[in-house]
Amino acid sequence: MGKTLRDCCLACIARxxxxxxxxxxxxxxxxxxxxxxRLCWHGLLTTQSIPNVxxxxxxxxxxxxxLSYCNQVDDKLLEVLSQSGCKPxxxxxxxxxxxxxxGIISLSKILWDVEELKLRxxxxxxxxxIQSIASKSLKYLNLRKCDGITDAGLIAIIRNCPNxxxxxxxxxxxxxxASLVFxxxxxxxxxxxxxxxxxxxxxxxxxxxxxxxxxxxxxxxxESCVKLGGDGLVHMAESCPLTYLDLSFCYxxxxxxxxxxxxxxxxxxxxxxxxxxxxxFSPITxxxxxxxxxxxxxxxxxxxxxxxxxxxxxxxxxxxxxxELDVSGCLELTDVACISMVKHCRHLEKLGMMxxxxxxxxxxxxxxxxKRAENxxxxxxxxxxxxxxxxxxxxxENCSNLEVLTMAGLxxxxxxxxxxxxxxxxxxxxxxxxxxDLTDLGVCQIAIHCPKLVMIALAGIHDLTDKCIIALAENxxxxxxxxxxxxxxxxxxxxxxxxDCAIGWVYVNHSTPNAPFGLLMAKDLDKGEYTRVDDLPLxxxxxxxxxxxx
Numbered sequence: 001m002g003k004t005l006r007d008c009c010l011a012c013i014a015r016x017x018x019x020x021x022x023x024x025x026x027x028x029x030x031x032x033x034x035x036x037x038r039l040c041w042h043g044l045l046t047t048q049s050i051p052n053v054x055x056x057x058x059x060x061x062x063x064x065x066x067l068s069y070c071n072q073v074d075d076k077l078l079e080v081l082s083q084s085g086c087k088p089x090x091x092x093x094x095x096x097x098x099x100x101x102x103g104i105i106s107l108s109k110i111l112w113d114v115e116e117l118k119l120r121x122x123x124x125x126x127x128x129x130i131q132s133i134a135s136k137s138l139k140y141l142n143l144r145k146c147d148g149i150t151d152a153g154l155i156a157i158i159r160n161c162p163n164x165x166x167x168x169x170x171x172x173x174x175x176x177x178a179s180l181v182f183x184x185x186x187x188x189x190x191x192x193x194x195x196x197x198x199x200x201x202x203x204x205x206x207x208x209x210x211x212x213x214x215x216x217x218x219x220x221x222x223e224s225c226v227k228l229g230g231d232g233l234v235h236m237a238e239s240c241p242l243t244y245l246d247l248s249f250c251y252x253x254x255x256x257x258x259x260x261x262x263x264x265x266x267x268x269x270x271x272x273x274x275x276x277x278x279x280x281f282s283p284i285t286x287x288x289x290x291x292x293x294x295x296x297x298x299x300x301x302x303x304x305x306x307x308x309x310x311x312x313x314x315x316x317x318x319x320x321x322x323x324e325l326d327v328s329g330c331l332e333l334t335d336v337a338c339i340s341m342v343k344h345c346r347h348l349e350k351l352g353m354m355x356x357x358x359x360x361x362x363x364x365x366x367x368x369x370x371k372r373a374e375n376x377x378x379x380x381x382x383x384x385x386x387x388x389x390x391x392x393x394x395x396x397e398n399c400s401n402l403e404v405l406t407m408a409g410l411x412x413x414x415x416x417x418x419x420x421x422x423x424x425x426x427x428x429x430x431x432x433x434x435x436x437d438l439t440d441l442g443v444c445q446i447a448i449h450c451p452k453l454v455m456i457a458l459a460g461i462h463d464l465t466d467k468c469i470i471a472l473a474e475n476x477x478x479x480x481x482x483x484x485x486x487x488x489x490x491x492x493x494x495x496x497x498x499x500d501c502a503i504g505w506v507y508v509n510h511s512t513p514n515a516p517f518g519l520l521m522a523k524d525l526d527k528g529e530y531t532r533v534d535d536l537p538l539x540x541x542x543x544x545x546x547x548x549x550x
Contacts, residue, residue, distance in 0.1 A: 002451075003477045007503055014038050017052050024056035032057045033064045040070035040096075041505035050077065060085035068094040069505040075103035082106045089137075092118040101129030108132040118142040127153030134160035142168040151179035158186050165190055170197035170221075180206035184213040193219040193244075200226055207232025211239040218270075219244040223277075226250065230257025237264035248277035248299075255282045262288040273297035273324075286310040290317035297324040301352065308336035319344030326352030328380065338364045349375050354406070355383035365394040373398035382408035382432060396420040403427055408434035408457065418442030422449035429453060434483070435460035443468035447475045455481035459509070462486060466494035473498035484510040 003011070014035055017023065024032070036057050039045050045053060050072075058081055065081070065088045067073045073096040091107070091114055093099060099122055111117065114135050119125065119142070126148035138161040143149060149172050158164065158179075164187055169175060180202055184191070191214045196202065202225055210217060211232070217240040222228055230253045236242070242265055247253055253261075258279060265271040272294050281303050289295065295318050300306055306327065315322070322345055327333060333356055341348075342363055351367075353359065361384065367373070368391070376399040381387060389412045395405070396417055402425045407413055413436035421428060422445040431446070434457050443464065447453070453476040458464060464487045472479060473494075479502050484490055490510065499506045 002474060003503065007477065010035060010038065011503075014042065014044055017044075017056065018049050023052075024059065027056070029059070029061045029063065032059065033062060033066070037066045037068070038503070040067050040073060041503075042500070043070060043072060045070060045072035045077070054080045054084075058084035058086070060087075062086040062088055064088060064090045066090075066092045066094075067096055068092060069096075071097050074098040075100055075106065078103035079106040082109045084110075086110060087113045089114055090116045092120075093122065094118060094120045095122075097123055100124040101126060104129035105132045108134070111135050111138075113137050116140040119146060120144045122146050123148070125149065127156065130154070131156030131160070133157050136161070136163055138164055140164070140166040143172060144168055145171040147171075147173060150174045151176055151182075154179040155182045158183055162186055163190055166193040167191065168195040169199070170195050172199060174201075175199050176201045177203055177205040177209075181209040184209035188213050189216050192216055195219075195221040196225060197221055198224040200224075203227050204229030204232030207236050211235035211237075215239060216241070218242060221246040222250055223248040223275075224250070227252055230254050230261070233257060234260050234264065237261040241268055241270045243270050243294075244273040245271065246275040247279060248275050248301075250279065253279065255280050255285060259284050259288055262292065266292045269294050271295060275299040276303065277301040279303065281305045281310070283310070286313050290314045292318065293321070296321055297350075298322060299324070299326040299352070300330065301326055302329040303327075304331070306330040307332040308334055308340070311337040312340040315340045315344035320346055323347060324350035324352075324378075326350070326380075328352045328354035328356070331355075331357060334358045335360050335363055342366045346372065347375060348372065350378040351376065352378075352380045353384055354380050357384075357386070359384055359386060361387045361391050365391045368394040368398045374401055376402055378402075378404035380404070380406040381410065382406045382434070385409060385411070387412070392417055393420065397424050400424055401427055404430040406430075406432035406457075407436065408432045410436060413437060415439055415442035415445075419445055422446050426450060427452060430455040430481075432457035432483075433461070434458065437461075439463055440465055440467040440471075444471040447471040451475055452478060454478050457481075457483035458487060459483045459485040460487075462488060462514070465489045466491055469494040469498050473501040477501065477503045480504050480506050482506060482508045482510075484508065484512075486512065486514060488512045488514050 010031070013020065013023070039053060078099065087110055091111065104125060111133055112135055115137050117138060121144065125146045127150055130149055130153040141161065141164050154169065154175060167183065180196065194217060207228060220236070220242060223246050226249065228250050233253060234257060259282065262285065266288060271292050274289070274295065277299065290313050311327065311333065325341070325345065325348060338359060338361055379395060379399065379402065387410060392407065392410070392412060397420050405425070405428060413433055415438060418438055419442065421431070426449060428450045429452050431453065438461050443458065444467065447468065448471060456472065456479070469490055482498070487510070495508055495510055499508065
């Protein structure tokens with residue numbers, strides 16, 4: 001399945017916007033919003049097209065503005081947008097490196113009614129731009145990785161937007177407790193969800209303030225906040241009805257504090273999703289987790305102490321409720337843990353078992369041979385190299401609703417498995433077959449029969465050629481991530497063609513230091529295959545002459 005007729009028409013309009021007269025009068029508001037997105041995604045905001053874009057698409061009726069992945073979006077464009085009279089409710093500006101404070105200040109003039117604002121990965125934005133934004137309607141603010149923002153900038157925007165319910169300040173490395181405490185005090189009971197991933201300067205003071213002032217906080221992500229103390233988290237767990245808690249890589253949280261946090265949340269019967277990658281566990285921690293009746297999602301990746309007996313305790317007590325279980329990188333696990341999962345987990349939709357060197361997994365196939373197979377949407381097995389082919393076949397032949405499948409590094413993956421994916425997993429959206437023994441034939445079958453693909457990882461498969469890339473380009477219009485490093489026989493021209501065919505922006509990782517010098521691939525019109533032609537012997541050029549006799 002390729003693009004819909006509507007998508008084809010919009011793509012044609014986007015590439016000919018400078019030549020279509022009175023275009024704006026024929027487009028709905030939603031069509032204008034979509035066109036603006038796609039012009040950004042494909043780098044079509046050129047000097048020649050911008051006057052037509054601003055004339056035809058910038059109107060006072062725009063509700064959603066999405067400007068992403070485009071260096072052509074600059075301060076001047078945002079100034080023109082601010083003069084259009086529109087009052088958008090949803091605004092996203094993402095990875096537009098030409099945008100500075102000047103553009104954000106201009107944009108702020110039309111953000112009085114904005115409800116959702118995402119300003120992500122804007123390297124030139126500082127406090128000066130952020131503090132100009134004011135909206136009492138704003139409910140969701142995302143400032144992820146705008147590295148120039150400090151405490152003063154966050155405090156200013158929170159003061160100007162006091163009704164925020166969801167806040168994402170991940171990777172704002174300059175933030176300290178001062179701004180997080182102000183967030184807690186100002187937003188108070190309105191704050192429901194908070195993400196503060198990878199902020200190294202916040203400590204237990206922030207957690208204490210959140211516990212003191214935010215009684216409705218239900219989601220808290222503190223991943224990689226390495227100075228976050230356990231005492232503050234204990235207070236949060238006592239005061240907040242947390243349903244989602246991520247403490248991954250919070251190394252300052254001791255086992256004792258972790259046990260108290262879980263025990264407090266157990267008493268509330270609120271915790272549904274718990275993530276603790278890389279933290280230390282004790283038998284008491286396992287006992288407490290296994291007694292949380294509301295727990296449905298459990299991620300224990302890289303927990304060194306986790307063993308077969310602990311997995312058995314967890315699955316025996318809460319396995320019936322578990323929807324997600326991820327034990328990737330827990331190197332002590334063996335097939336005994338697999339037997340416990342098979343026996344007690346009846347409703348799993350997501351299973352993570354990556355890099356388990358002692359797992360053979362023969363018993364695991366029973367999970368995928370009964371009606372439970374239809375529940376699975378995500379299975380990640382990359383690096384678990386001892387899995388037998390029978391388990392892999394059971395997965396791809398019976399998990400018909402699978403959306404995510406990662407099997408990188410499994411040498412038993414061949415075209416036969418790819419054919420089964422194509423035949424049975426028509427809903428697949430993300431797939432990783434890095435360093436597997438696939439050919440163009442297998443990838444082409446997946447491309448043809450799995451049109452919903454948004455991500456495919458094929459890095460390290462050296463025999464792939466442009467043939468599979470052309471198949472992906474023509475059959476998977478929603479593709480937005482492509483990993484091809486080491487695929488030396490795939491040309492940049494084919495990848496560019498795929499990027500042009502895709503509906504949206506495509507992230508491509510295609511590093512080929514192993515490519516032969518002067519590599520040139522071409523299609524053999526007789527066989528329909530792509531082959532290397534730069535090393536073919538040159539035939540002597542024979543000049544043809546036609547003698548004309550009078």
